[in-house]
Amino acid sequence: MSNGMKLILLIAELVTVGSALIVAINPNILYSAVFLLFAFLGVAVMYLFAGADFLAGVQIVVYVGGVTILILFAIMLTQWLYRLKLKDIGSKFVIPGVVLALGLVPFLHRGLTELGKMIQATPPEKMAEFAASPKTQAIGKALLGTHVLPFEAITILLLGALVGAVWLARPRT
Amino acid sequence: MPANSALFAQTLTQWTQGTWLATVPLWAWALVSALIIIYMLALPFGGIATYIERKIAADMQDRIGPNRVGPFGIFQFAADAIKMISKEDYVPPGGDRFLFNIAPVLVVVGSCAGFVALPLGQYLVAGDINIGILYIMAVTTLIAPGILLGSWASENKWSLLGGLRSAAQIVSYEIPVALSMLPVILISGSLQVGEIVKQQGWNPADPIHANAHFWNVFHNPFTVIAFFILFVGGLAETNRIPFDLPEAESELVSGFNTEFSGMRFGLYALGEFVDVFVMCALVTTLYLGGWQLPFLELDKFWITLPSGLIALIHVGFFMGKTLLLVFVVMWLRWTLPRLRVDQLMGLCWKGLVPISLFNIVGTAVWMWAFKGQSMIQVLGSLFSGGSASH
Numbered sequence: 001m002s003n004g005m006k007l008i009l010l011i012a013e014l015v016t017v018g019s020a021l022i023v024a025i026n027p028n029i030l031y032s033a034v035f036l037l038f039a040f041l042g043v044a045v046m047y048l049f050a051g052a053d054f055l056a057g058v059q060i061v062v063y064v065g066g067v068t069i070l071i072l073f074a075i076m077l078t079q080w081l082y083r084l085k086l087k088d089i090g091s092k093f094v095i096p097g098v099v100l101a102l103g104l105v106p107f108l109h110r111g112l113t114e115l116g117k118m119i120q121a122t123p124p125e126k127m128a129e130f131a132a133s134p135k136t137q138a139i140g141k142a143l144l145g146t147h148v149l150p151f152e153a154i155t156i157l158l159l160g161a162l163v164g165a166v167w168l169a170r171p172r173t
Numbered sequence: 174m175p176a177n178s179a180l181f182a183q184t185l186t187q188w189t190q191g192t193w194l195a196t197v198p199l200w201a202w203a204l205v206s207a208l209i210i211i212y213m214l215a216l217p218f219g220g221i222a223t224y225i226e227r228k229i230a231a232d233m234q235d236r237i238g239p240n241r242v243g244p245f246g247i248f249q250f251a252a253d254a255i256k257m258i259s260k261e262d263y264v265p266p267g268g269d270r271f272l273f274n275i276a277p278v279l280v281v282v283g284s285c286a287g288f289v290a291l292p293l294g295q296y297l298v299a300g301d302i303n304i305g306i307l308y309i310m311a312v313t314t315l316i317a318p319g320i321l322l323g324s325w326a327s328e329n330k331w332s333l334l335g336g337l338r339s340a341a342q343i344v345s346y347e348i349p350v351a352l353s354m355l356p357v358i359l360i361s362g363s364l365q366v367g368e369i370v371k372q373q374g375w376n377p378a379d380p381i382h383a384n385a386h387f388w389n390v391f392h393n394p395f396t397v398i399a400f401f402i403l404f405v406g407g408l409a410e411t412n413r414i415p416f417d418l419p420e421a422e423s424e425l426v427s428g429f430n431t432e433f434s435g436m437r438f439g440l441y442a443l444g445e446f447v448d449v450f451v452m453c454a455l456v457t458t459l460y461l462g463g464w465q466l467p468f469l470e471l472d473k474f475w476i477t478l479p480s481g482l483i484a485l486i487h488v489g490f491f492m493g494k495t496l497l498l499v500f501v502v503m504w505l506r507w508t509l510p511r512l513r514v515d516q517l518m519g520l521c522w523k524g525l526v527p528i529s530l531f532n533i534v535g536t537a538v539w540m541w542a543f544k545g546q547s548m549i550q551v552l553g554s555l556f557s558g559g560s561a562s563h
Contacts, residue, residue: 061310064318072322076325
């Protein structure tokens with residue numbers, strides 16, 4: 001990787017972590033949602049550097065174009081929500097939050113060490129070749145080939161969620 | 174195939190080799206091409222489109238239109254730009270200054286970034302990336318948060334209503350738009366725009382292109398429907414009439430951009446026009462053959478054309494088709510009345526989404542039944558007694 005590329009990656013990482021911090025500590029919930037958008041964009045750039053071009057595109061379409069918009073939409077439609085401050089929630093979520101964060105640490109540690117071993121085991125030229133290879137076709141074949149059963153199971157789950165949403169939003173007569 | 178137009182790309186790289194231009198790092202080239210896209214494609218198009226739109230509107234309403242600045246008023250857009258830049262920088266009291274500032278930028282970034290993957294000619298595409306179609310879809314999603322945040326930061330109920338309408342509309346219509354792109358991806362098996370356009374050249378006399386088919390819109394009956402759904406969905410995604418509910422003048426003053434003045438309003442207007450261009454260019458690329466014209470193989474013309482001229486002619490074809498679609502968009506503006514919100518959502522969820530799902534299944538069945546041949550190829554093999562070799 002050239003120095004310019006390294007700089008871009010560094011900027012993406014800083015934007016992601018900085019935005020995530022603002023999401024966590026900003027008292028205004030609307031600002032949290034806005035910076036969530038930038039965090040998602042930073043993650044998409046990091047996907048690109050990992051060679052996952054398709055995943056980066058889907059990340060932006062789904063998380064920026066869908067999830068963030070829906071969060072913003074919900075905040076703007078609910079008046080009491082955007083007046084909500086962090087200190088109004090009080091301390092009742094602090095202990096569960098800390099427990100959850102600490103509980104994640106072993107999983108992250110395990111995953112990162114495994115990944116580090118894998119990266120060290122692969123020769124650098126093979127890594128570069130993998131990063132440059134197109135992934136879209138491989139993902140498609142994997143989803144509709146080897147992993148077709150979990151894929152279909154997820155589609156049924158999503159269909160259930162869709163029907164449930166329509167049922168919740170039906171006019172009550 | 175060392176065709177004549179391939180020489181153009183070769184000369185471009187040879188031209189830089191050995192000179193100081195070859196030592197310029199990649200990021201500098203990226204910066205230069207970004208500036209070229211913004212200042213030589215996006216901004217002039219956005220500016221001239223405002224003038225053209227006013228002229229078309231005037232013609233359709235039997236008026237004269239802008240006629241004061243320059244011959245036939247063609248410098249009207251420059252005068253508008255100077256006026257907008259010199260206006261007061263105003264943020265409404267009670268509004269949110271930070272969001273008010275970044276919202277128009279998001280809209281412009283989202284629409285201009287789409288230019289990167291548009292194939293203006295065979296070798297004239299800034300980045301013929303692997304996930305081209307997905308890339309254009311991804312960057313244009315930045316427009317929706319831009320409109321929504323701008324409307325909220327204005328601290329104005331008309332703005333907020335317009336912004337909420339816009340967000341709901343864009344999120345809903347993204348689904349039929351994406352589903353209408355899928356038939357093309359099924360046919361071409363690629364998300365790369367260059368590859369998709371290359372497969373749409375059809376010339377029965379030329380053995381190399383015998384396996385290619387005609388424009389995707391005529392590939393099978395389902396793609397004809399998908400083409401229209403993509404165009405209608407694109408109209409809704411770019412907030413154009415008859416789907417301009419986010420800025421419905423008769424209900425919401427001016428909708429999401431009510432409180433914006435000066436160049437911030439200019440950026441919103443520019444973003445909208447550039448977005449319309451990107452949408453029309455995308456429809457051209459996917460369904461209307463991009464820079465290809467049927468039976469016209471410029472590489473095998475009866476006289477050998479210079480490679481630069483071929484590249485220029487390709488750009489002409491592409492721009493011609495795209496601007497024709499842009500004209501249709503402007504024409505619709507002065508023809509159709511605006512939809513109601515419930516009609517808009519009903520059209521999307523009860524009309525376009527089921528039909529586009531049906532199109533995908535139909536195209537898949539067609540690809541399976543006729544082994545990927547287009548309508549014209551199937552008819553051709555019928556008339557030649559089924560003796561087609563491929």
